[in-house]
Amino acid sequence: MTALPEYPNEVVTKALVRQVNVPGLDRPAALITLDNGFDHKKPNSFGPGGLASLDAAITAATEANPAFIAITGKPYIFCVGADITGMPFITTREQAVALGELGHRVFARLKNSEIPTFAFINGAALGGGLEVALHCHYRTVSGGAAALGLPEVAIGLIPGWGGSQLLPNLIGVPGAAQIILQNPLTQKVLRPKQAREFGVADALFEPAAFIEESLAWAAGVVKGDVTVERPEVDRDMWDGVLFFAKQQLDEKLHGAVPSANKALELLALAKEASFEDGTAAETEALADLLLGDEARASLYAFDLVQRRAKRPVGVPDRSLARKVTKVGVIGAGLMASQLALLFVRRLQVPVVLTDLDQARVDKGVAYVHEQIDKLVAKRRLDEGSAAKFRGLVSGSVDKSVFADADFVIEAVFENLDLKKQIWAELEKIVSPEAILATNTSSLSITDMAADLEHPERVVGFHFFNPVAVLPLLEIIKGEKTDDATLATAFAVGRELKKSSVLVKDAPAFVVNRVLTRFTSEVFNAIDAGTPLDVVNEAFDPLGLPMRPIALLQLVGPAVAYHVGETLHTAFPDRFADSPNLKKIVDAGLPLIVDDELNPEVVTLVEGGSAPLSADQVRENALAALAQEIRIMLDEGVVAEAQDIDLCMVLGAGWPFHLGGVTPYLDRSGVAEKVTGKRFLPVGVASVPA
Numbered sequence: 253m254t255a256l257p258e259y260p261n262e263v264v265t266k267a268l269v270r271q272v273n274v275p276g277l278d279r280p281a282a283l284i285t286l287d288n289g290f291d292h293k294k295p296n297s298f299g300p301g302g303l304a305s306l307d308a309a310i311t312a313a314t315e316a317n318p319a320f321i322a323i324t325g326k327p328y329i330f331c332v333g334a335d336i337t338g339m340p341f342i343t344t345r346e347q348a349v350a351l352g353e354l355g356h357r358v359f360a361r362l363k364n365s366e367i368p369t370f371a372f373i374n375g376a377a378l379g380g381g382l383e384v385a386l387h388c389h390y391r392t393v394s395g396g397a398a399a400l401g402l403p404e405v406a407i408g409l410i411p412g413w414g415g416s417q418l419l420p421n422l423i424g425v426p427g428a429a430q431i432i433l434q435n436p437l438t439q440k441v442l443r444p445k446q447a448r449e450f451g452v453a454d455a456l457f458e459p460a461a462f463i464e465e466s467l468a469w470a471a472g473v474v475k476g477d478v479t480v481e482r483p484e485v486d487r488d489m490w491d492g493v494l495f496f497a498k499q500q501l502d503e504k505l506h507g508a509v510p511s512a513n514k515a516l517e518l519l520a521l522a523k524e525a526s527f528e529d530g531t532a533a534e535t536e537a538l539a540d541l542l543l544g545d546e547a548r549a550s551l552y553a554f555d556l557v558q559r560r561a562k563r564p565v566g567v568p569d570r571s572l573a574r575k576v577t578k579v580g581v582i583g584a585g586l587m588a589s590q591l592a593l594l595f596v597r598r599l600q601v602p603v604v605l606t607d608l609d610q611a612r613v614d615k616g617v618a619y620v621h622e623q624i625d626k627l628v629a630k631r632r633l634d635e636g637s638a639a640k641f642r643g644l645v646s647g648s649v650d651k652s653v654f655a656d657a658d659f660v661i662e663a664v665f666e667n668l669d670l671k672k673q674i675w676a677e678l679e680k681i682v683s684p685e686a687i688l689a690t691n692t693s694s695l696s697i698t699d700m701a702a703d704l705e706h707p708e709r710v711v712g713f714h715f716f717n718p719v720a721v722l723p724l725l726e727i728i729k730g731e732k733t734d735d736a737t738l739a740t741a742f743a744v745g746r747e748l749k750k751s752s753v754l755v756k757d758a759p760a761f762v763v764n765r766v767l768t769r770f771t772s773e774v775f776n777a778i779d780a781g782t783p784l785d786v787v788n789e790a791f792d793p794l795g796l797p798m799r800p801i802a803l804l805q806l807v808g809p810a811v812a813y814h815v816g817e818t819l820h821t822a823f824p825d826r827f828a829d830s831p832n833l834k835k836i837v838d839a840g841l842p843l844i845v846d847d848e849l850n851p852e853v854v855t856l857v858e859g860g861s862a863p864l865s866a867d868q869v870r871e872n873a874l875a876a877l878a879q880e881i882r883i884m885l886d887e888g889v890v891a892e893a894q895d896i897d898l899c900m901v902l903g904a905g906w907p908f909h910l911g912g913v914t915p916y917l918d919r920s921g922v923a924e925k926v927t928g929k930r931f932l933p934v935g936v937a938s939v940p941a
Contacts, residue, residue: 255347255350256300256342256347256350256351256354257338257341257342257343257347258341259299259300259301259335259337259338259341260338260341261337261338262299262300262301262302262335262337262338263288263289263290263294263297263335264288264299264301264302264305265286265287265288265296265297265298265299265301265302265305265331266286266287266288266289266302266305267284267285267286267302267305267306267308267309267310267323268284268285268286268287268309269282269283269284269309269312269313270282270283270285271283271316271318272467274319274467274468274470274471275468275471276471276472276475277319277471277474277475278319279317279318279319280316280318280319281318281319281320281321281322281467281470281471282312282313282314282316282318282320282321282322283322283323283324283467284306284309284310284313284321284322284323284324285323285324285325285326286302286306286323286324286325286326286330286331287325287326288302288326291327292326292327292328292329292375295329295331295332295376296325296326296329296330296331296332296381297331297332297333297334297335297336297380297381298331298333298334298335298355298380298381298384299334299335299337299338300338300351300354302335303354303355303358306358306384307357307358307361310358310361310362310365313367314365314367317367318367319368319471319474320367320368320369320370320470320471320473320474321362321365321367321368321369321370322369322370322371322372322466322467322470323362323369323370323371323372323384323385323388324371324372324373324374324463324466325373325374325375325377325381326375327374327375328374328375328376328396328398329374329375329376330371330373330374330375330376330377330381330385330397331376331377331378331380331381331384332376332377332378332379332381333378333379333380333381333382333383333404334351334355334379334380334412334413336407336551336554336555339542339551340548340551340935342542342543343543344543345539345540345543348538348539348542348543349535349536349538349539351538351542352412352413352534352535352538352539353535355380355383355412355413355414356413356414356531356534356535359383359384359387359413359414360387360414360531362384362387362388362389363387363388363389363414363418363527365389368389368390368470368473368474369387369388369389369390370388370389370390370391370392370466370470370473371384371385371386371388371390371391371392372392372394372462372463372466372467372470373385373391373392373393373394373397373400373447373453374394374396374397374459374462374463375394375396375397375398376397376398376399376400377397377399377400377401378399378400378401378402378403378441379401379402379403379404379411379415380412380413382400382401382402382415382452383402383411383413383414383415383418384413386414386415386418386419386422386452387414387418390454390470390473390480391452391453391454391455392453392454392455392456392457392462392465392466392469392470393444393447393448393452393453393455393456393457394444394456394457394458394459394462395444395445395456395457395458395459395462396444396458396459396462397443397444397447399441399442399443400441400442400443400444400447400452401431401435401436401440401441401442402415402419402431402432402435402436403435403436403441404432404436404511404515405432405433405436405437405509405511405512405515406436406437406439406550406908407511407547407550407551407553407554407908408509408510408511408541408544408546408547408548408549408550408551408908408909409511409538409541409542409547409550410432410511410514410515410518410534410537410538410541411432411515411518411534412534412535412537412538413534414527414531414534415432416428416432416515416518416519416521416522416530416534417518417521417522417525417527417530417531417534418527419431419432419452420485420490420519420522420523421485421522422451422452422482422485423450423451423452423485424451424483424485424486425485425489425490425493425494425519425522425523426489426493427450427451428519428522429493429494429497429519431450431452432515432519433497433501433512433515433516437504437505437509437512444456451482451483454480454482455469457469487523490520490523491520491523494516494519494520497516498516501513501516504795505795506792506793506795507793507795508792508793508794508795508909509546509795509907509909510541510544510546511541511546511547511909514537514540514541517533517537518530518533518534518537521533545915545919545938546909548911548915548937548938549908549909549910549911549915549916549919549937549938550908550909550911551937552897552911552915552936552937553897553901553908553910553911553912553937554908556894556897556898556901556912557751557898557901557902560894560895560898561723561751561898561902562751564742564751564752564753564754565754565891565892565895566754566891567738567739567742567752567754568735568736568738568739568742569735569739570739570742570743571739572735572736572739572740573736573739573740573742573743574658574685574687574736574739574740575658576599576601576658576659576687576740576743576744577601577602577658578601578602578603578604578656578657578658578659579592579595579596579599579601579602579603579604579657579658579659579660579661580603580604580605580606580653580654580657580659580660580661580682581595581603581604581605581606581660581661581662581663582605582606582607582651582660582661582662582663582664582674582678583605583606583607583616583662583663583664584605584606584607584612584613584615584616584617584647585607585612585616585663585664586619587663587691587715587717587719588605588607588616588663588664589605589616589617589619589620590715590717590718590719590720591661591663591691591715591719592605592616592617592620592645593619593620593623593624593645593719593720594719594720594748595748596620596641596644596645597641598747598748598749599744599747599748600640600641600644601644602644602645602646603644603645603646604645604646604647604648604653604654604657605617605645605646605647605648606647606648606649606650606651606653606654607647607649608649609649610649613647613648613649614647616647617645617646617647620642620645621642621645624638624641624642625638651677651678651681652681654678654681654682654686655681655682655683656683657682657686658683658685658686658687659686659687659689659740659744660678660682660686660687660688660689661689661690661691661713662674662675662688662689662690662691663691666692666693666694666695666814668695668696668699668700671690671692671695671700672699672700672702672703675688675700675701675704675710676703676704679704679705679706684706684709685709686709687709687711687737687740687741688701688704688709688710688711689710689711689712689713689741690710690711690712690713691713691714691715692712692714693714693760693761693764693811693815694759694760694761694764694814694815694818694819695818696730696757696759697710697711697712697728697729697730697733697757698730698731698732698757700730701730701732701733707730707732707733708732708733708734708737709733709734709736709737710730710732710733710737711727711728711729711730711733711737711738711741712726712727712728712729712730712755712757712761713725713727713728713741713745714726714727714728714755714761715750716763716903722902722903722905723749723750723751723902724750724751724753724763724898724899724902724903725745725748725750725751725752725753726752726753726755726761726762726763726899726903727741727742727745727752727753727754727755728755728756728757728761729754729755729756729757730757731757738754742754751898751902753890753895753898753899754890754891754895755889755890756887756888756889756890758884758887758889759818759819759822759823760815760818760819761889762884762889762890762895762896762899762900762903763899763900763903763904764815765819765880765884765889766877766880766881766884766896766899766900766904766913767803767807767904768812768815768816768819768827769819769826769827769876769877769880770800770873770876770877771800771803771804771812771816771833772816772819772826772827772828772830772876773869773872773873773876774787774800774869774873775828775830775832775833776828776830776872777790777863777864777868777869777872778830778832778857778859779828779830779831779832779859779860780859780860780862780863780864781859781860781861781862781863782859782863782864782869783854783863784801784849784853784854784857785849785854786863786864786865786866786869787800787801787866787869788800788801788849789866790866790867790869790870790873791869791870791873793870794870794910794916795907795909795910796906796907797905797906797907798905801843801844801849802843802844804843805842805843805844809833809836809837809843810837812833813833813834813837816829816830816833817829826876826879826880831858832856832857832858832859835856835857835858836853836856836857839852839853839856841853841856871922874917874920874922875922875925875926877913877917877922878917878922878923878925878926878927879926879927881893881896881913881914881917881931882923882926882927882931884896885931893914893931893932894932896912896913896914897911897912897913897914897915898912899912900912900913911937914931914932914937915931915932915936915937915938917931918930918931918932918937918938919937919938
């Protein structure tokens with residue numbers, strides 16, 4: 253058997269066995285607890301060492317001849333799956349096969365055990381963590397478990413330790429397809445109640461006495477006092493469900509995500525194949541994918557989101573951050589109201605909105621109150637907290653209410669003169685230490701602060717819409733922004749639970765600059781006479797979350813045009829001023845109607861006599877992206893290419909399988925062709941040469 257490589261950074265999750273006396277049983281039960289020795293911030297996972305420990309624990313438990321064997325996790329965490337930090341060290345197919353076979357062999361011991369086995373899912377159970385639970389004969393879940401799921405497809409892999417075979421035969425293929433395919437691709441997980449409703453768990457208990465209730469329930473099962481009923485799986489609809497799922501995947505991803513197609517194949521196999529044959533196919537699929545570029549790019553993107561996002565580069569010392577006890581929001585429109593809601597929920601300090609007249613202010617405050625009421629209705633907020641938050645939000649037409657605010661953010665129309673006027677008025681009201689933040693999407697922070705007495709306390713604080721959903725926060729340092737202001741901005745970003753990236757004061761910053769260069773090339777093609785449908789479908793091979801015209805509709809043609817104007821003024825040689833985009837803005841027509849291009853818009857645009865093919869459109873756009881990103885890095889807009897990828901993943905929703913954007917430009921050869929060099933070292937976000 254091929255030996256697995258050493259995981260030099262593996263934090264071994266130990267499987268600790270103890271005997272537990274359970275009332276009503278004539279002998280103790282064996283309880284295996286997974287625990288890597290750290291708190292919930294460093295979850296349990298399975299590397300080679302962790303699997304070996306579980307293997308030994310199962311042996312020890314079995315030899316004690318207990319009434320039953322149960323497996324659970326440390327507080328708040330069951331297990332979040334394979335230790336992906338070690339996957340870059342797997343460099344051969346044989347090693348990938350060995351990893352798959354090791355997990356299958358150890359987990360199968362729970363499935364094949366003559367002693368009843370139970371999983372007490374006390375906390376987060378993802379990937380291999382849920383798979384080890386699926387191998388047990390019975391499962392309970394705590395109402396406090398944060399998340400359950402099989403997210404592997406989203407990182408370029410498949411459930412490789414039995415999940416693709418066990419789950420559909422437990423709950424049926426419709427539910428399995430949702431958990432294995434739909435949820436990962438839409439970044440969703442199961443909550444405990446859903447897990448029970450799907451049939452993933454046999455019983456749901458409250459967290460306060462979860463282990464005690466699970467032990468008593470398991471004893472009831474063993475004694476025959478509790479009967480576990482599971483509906484028979486409908487195999488007549490199996491093929492039809494997967495046919496429909498394949499259609500949906502092809503429509504959305506266009507074959508760009510190999511892991512999704514592999515998962516479909518494994519779900520189809522699970523209908524008739526033996527468990528041994530099915531898991532052998534899983535191992536082969538895992539080996540194929542693990543050494544593929546999409547998986548390596550996905551793991552790179554996952555690492556960005558999980559690690560780099562939590563340790564942003566270039567942040568001043570936290571000790572410099574000032575305390576924020578009151579927040580002011582200038583404006584009471586939709587964006588400003590979303591910001592007010594976010595600040596009051598996360599900072600739990602007074603938040604006051606201002607606008608030109610009382611009607612606008614009242615509308616903004618009412619919006620915040622309505623959203624709080626919706627959170628209560630969805631049981632995401634208790635009434636006590638809701639009442640507190642409502643009391644903390646207020647509005648006024650008088651800016652003097654900002655006199656004692658520590659942090660004031662403006663979210664008004666994108667006009668530099670207007671924003672400068674607002675800051676000039678405000679500087680006379682607030683304290684010299686108050687932070688002045690702007691949510692501008694493209695205007696210069698330095699220019700905005702130029703006439704102020706204290707320009708050092710002005711900072712860009714660029715959110716993405718919808719504010720509550722998109723996690724990215726671009727924090728922009730003006731020429732005179734000082735360290736205390738930056739430290740405070742990043743501290744506030746952390747409290748808001750946003751992933752903050754430090755950005756230089758450059759036109760349109762990161763996400764909008766990259767997307768606008770992309771959109772500029774799209775409209776160059778349209779202006780040249782390329783049909784709208786050809787341009788729109790040209791990027792299907794990339795598997796982007798949206799086609800370009802749908803993206804334009806989401807952003808808003810007027811917003812895109814405004815950002816484009818800013819960039820055209822700054823860089824006229826690279827950002828064209830498209831007459832067709834101006835026509836679309838002036839017409840005010842929806843771009844998409846009933847999921848199709850609006851025929852009126854198709855008729856409206858007028859192009860030249862040199863249409864491009866879909867391949868040419870895509871090649872030109874990718875070349876433009878490579879050129880722009882290289883220029884941005886040379887200008888020092890961000891510290892490294894990884895920051896641009898992080899911004900594109902978190903702010904624009906670019907998929908993990910592309911690694912954001914630079915890994916794809918590297919592996920496709922576009923980066924070297926256009927700029928003469930790669931963005932990332934060979935082997936980073938790609939298969940080592």
